[in-house]
Amino acid sequence: LFSPLAYAIAIATGDTNLRQGPGTNYPIVGQLKKGEHLKIIGKNKKGDWWQLEGQDGKPVWIIASRVTAQGPVDSVQVAKDIPKPPKQAARPASGGGGPRPAGAGQFGYGIQIQPYGGADLGFAANAIKGLGFNWVKWQVPWKEMEGSPGAISWGGQDNAVNFFAGQGINILASIVKAPDWARPANTDFSVEGPPADPNTFANFLGQYAGRYCGKVKAIEVWNEQNLWYEWGGEPLDPARYMQLLKASYQAIKAACPQMIVVSGALTPAGNVGNLAVDDFQYLEAMYQNGLKNYSDAIGIHPSGYNVPPNLTWQQACDYINQTGASFRGPCDSPHHSWSARSTVEGSRNIMVKYGDVNKRLWPTEFGWAVGPAVNSNYGYANDNTQEEQARWTVEFYQWMKSTGYVGISFLWNLNFSMTNPGTELQQWSIVTSDGRPTLTYQMLQQMPK
Template sequence: WKDFEPSPGGYSWGFWDEVIGAYAANGINVMLSIPKAPDWARPPDDDKSVEGPPADPAKYAEAVARVADRYRGKAQAIEVWNEQNLWYEAGGKGRINPAAYVQLLQLSYTAIKSVNADMIVISGALTPAGNVGDLAVDDIDYLRAMYANGAKGYFDVLGAHPSGYLCPALGNWQTVTPEEAAGDPGHGTFTNRHHSWCFLGTMEGYRNVMLENGDGGKGISPTEFGWAVSGNPQPGYEYARSNTLEEQAAWIVQAYQWAKGSGYVGPMFLWNLDYGVTAAGTELANFGILNTPAYNALATMPK
């Protein structure tokens, strides 16, 4: 948001017009993920060193409705926010608020549909997490809170970020062994198992919550997923050292194959294509597949 409305009502569409127009001209469908409120829209007391939502959710709804109207027929979907169960996407420590997010989602859905009924609205994908003090809320707990606060009926597709970490694509978080997860029996004690460890744990956990709430007719779209590989990972991504490029390739293909037969998974956005080239040396590069076995495996995978 802050990129195209850096000042109140001061819209800057040049880059968006160029990129989205190029995709549309080449028949490529586009999903726009729109987080990051500009500072002018943020609450005065939140932490401006991290990203966060606006003080008035109606301002965001107005902005995304303008996007939906402007890119009618060129963009096919809008994701309303990103990883709102994580402190640095929620305005700072202790500011994670499912009820406030649902209000933002309700206003945004209504505003988008009022100008472009064909635009698909995806709920902001949660990050796989446990409850970590004032830093993170367990994503399945957060999803239940979204439904409890009235999210049902205000998104077309549920967004998800089912990261694989060390777990094979078809691994079960309740039974996966150290050898399966890391190829190394000495890797950890596996005493604090959690659904967020595994791609399937996240996807099936979300599906169960949707069924609990009578929302099984909707699909789930992973707007970000993948497996990191690095010989020299950044702090917090040490697990990437245990994965191999061959495992990354196999697990990505297995995830797509499983999703195709699931009956409830929509488009899956692999994270990522080329940050290994454009953002070399960052944690983003650990997920890049350009010039790796994963790229070739995807190219030859039956579509």
Template sequence: MNRRHRPRLASVLRTTGALALVLALWLTALPGGATAAPAEAPLAQTEEGVWYTVVRGDTLGQIAVRHGVTTGAILAANSISNPNVIRVGQRLWIPGAAASTPTPTPSPTEPGDGVWYTVVRGDTLGQIAARHGTTTTAIMRANNISNPNLIRVGQRLWIGGAAPTATPEPPSPNPSATPQPTDTPTDGVWYTVRSGDSLGRIAQSHGTTVSAIVQANSLSNPNVIRVGQRLWIPGASGGPSPAPTSQPPPSGPPAGGTGFSYGFQIQPWYGADVNQALDATVGAGFSWLKIQVPWKQIEGSGKGAQDWGDMDRVVDAINGRGIRLLVSVCKAPDWARPGHTNRSYEGPPANEQDLADFLSALAARYKGRVHAIEVWNEQNLGHEWGGEQIDAGRYVRMLCAAYGAIKAQDPNMTVVAGGLTPTGVSDGVTAIDDVTYLRSMYAAGCKSCMDALGAHPSGYNNPPSARMGYSDPAEPDFKAHPSFFFQETMLRYREVMVANGDGGRRIWPTEFGWASSGSPSPGYEYARNVTEQEQATYLVEALRMMRQWGYVGPAFVWNLNFNVSNPGTEMAQFGVMHRPAYDALRNIPK
């Protein structure tokens, strides 16, 4: 995978001192002569934006989605170090939001024209709205609800404009931040959180999943639990159960073709020793491999003129070892590209049907042997989009054409939306911020054209558990933007998916890793801050976290063998073969 241009984006954001450049790309220039703000007010206010006052039930993610901006933008504009700590009444500057952005109305404290309604088992907002002659949107606004799919039994909702059929009584002035389950016997146990606990550890000790605990307790953030908190652990023996939420837990694992698995990306081309890579994969106990397949490499001379020789050899070798295979298809041949494209960059086709036809042929040829196809690569970057105007809508049209073509040949083949690259640069030509791009993908209809969402979370010189606000005086660079943090990227994508009613779909990290080098390639200076032992530790910890989250599919370490097949390149810095990282990955309990 060509990653040469990514560090140029990173270098713009690298230091804390470069934060002004980040804001310049996100927002507008700071107004002149700004004076220091009170402690709770933002330290930097742009000319374009709105003030927002936090109300009960708000999270930064909900506020960001509501105003069409990113969580990171709000964090930066308000100098917030911990995105999980905001308080009712706090005033936040929302940069870049239109002044007309509606501020949600807090739940009323006195009944007016309407009624209070208490949610019962089986309710949905749509049913409640229809029953009272109003709309789902009206109920959401009146009750400050950001996700229409998340209401709970016993929750009290204000139904504005409805005839009084219920006692108009305001909610308790001091509701618990955590929904209080009732004591109804069923299959499960109560557990009280202790010091050092995490949801992952609790789930593992009780033989369940993080997602099951999150669902059963209506938790909005799986990373925030407190000592003394009582959690219902579904599926364990004995004990009382909480009343079910109005949105029942899923009957099976999230969509996305398969559950969590371990994978490597390998270099199979240009004389690479494929058998050596396969020996290492089997030796590590990994069950998936990813290879990138340049479309132009197979159909370069003209439409329909396909040379499958090299790919046949690689697919046969991988299948012979019983390894499952993801192919990432990108890089359109010249004959398929637009006339105005920049051919010094890789790019997409002018007509998405040309890609669909190629993928139809690929799916038919390798049915049952290629198990998943990732449609394109880092399409939010200009150098992967032909230097043309970056366009999520155009990508989704391409994705949907590909999806139909692949499924027509092999309904069991998993279609993965191309992994985006984390970046805060968002000028529309060099790059578009990955979270902004992902929101645009959903707005364009990607939900019906993928089985799983690809992701390329980067860690730079930061541990996988670190989030925005993390600092290290010994390594101050690469801390000023959420894209520098592995966990931040994964959680922000999950937030967008849930906000779009897509929380049941899995994320496939089709590329993740940490570079380590004593003499890093230009633009990869952070690799000097990551020792080979730290690379090993970070990879193992990242895999442990993803396995516990419960919504991650196969995760592909970038990369296994580029340090052997492509020595001296920037890609080699990420390689794990013949390094401590390989031994550490081999020793993970599978």
């Protein structure tokens, strides 16, 4: 027969942080790997944290929901030596510092729409105004407008631009996707990619800016250029992107001096071989290649995944563990990109480092998807409820406004549930497939602007 355990032990059910005290506001002092155990020597009053005897004999704490407790658990006493909670000021040093921008625009509310494929533009405009928002964003696929050099088809853009400008809604056009004739021969034509000669793109942008000067208020130059399938499977090269941005910036300003030029927003990512480059690393390289002089605003995509907007990336794994979330990216590969807030703050810190304090960050895409996930690549959606999407979106807008350095912020998305039903795109939409407002729409409508 097995002898009963002489003392209680905690066995980790997954890799879990060890803390200095009973709460996620205490510093991390180590980690208990899945299947490892330590001796239980105490608990907090609520009984939702165990005090353990660490490897060095010093007490550490672990959240009870992430362990299996075995042995004489009932005899465990409330610990007498519980450390005082750290002061709130001891939040992760991030903050997005530096002076507030001077004369570089202001905070504002926008949303991305799908204007093509028979989309009801009147519905979209009324929905945007109903939110109390006054900016709209859509993508402009260069390849679908200039099928051969110099032969530009303006019809679809004319309709959308003239309609929304006529409604008094400001437009951000995100211009992307080179036509095949403009791309290098060695590119991967199965995915989108940049032109071989940046001047071909700059020429198109100059014509676009000139045609819509006074109607389109801002142009975003490319999108997620730190990601392989937005860059033709070619080497992810910030210097090459900056050649594209420099030529484009000059062409846009020559055609329409008041046009706001937004740098292409990076996707939040770590370094993944030749598939992705860390967005902070890429943004630094953009600055090292002249970004400060060739942009009016800095585009970012602070993605929410399944992490609330008030948490930094250092706090994300504890939240995942506490809630029993099914998507464990923030624990399996801890990185700033899992936290929308950390993406904003870290990007701002890079702006400050390179002396670009008078510009604002423009989140040209952000949001939280709601499950059930249509595509397993977006499995984090399964952890998010409609109520969480609504509450987190409002909280993030309010927080971004409070920073003083965030500019126009575009929620992804309004109406893809109507234009692209059955795809993962619908999971971010804030109206239903038949055009009814979701809870997120209603809470944004009520949010003080």
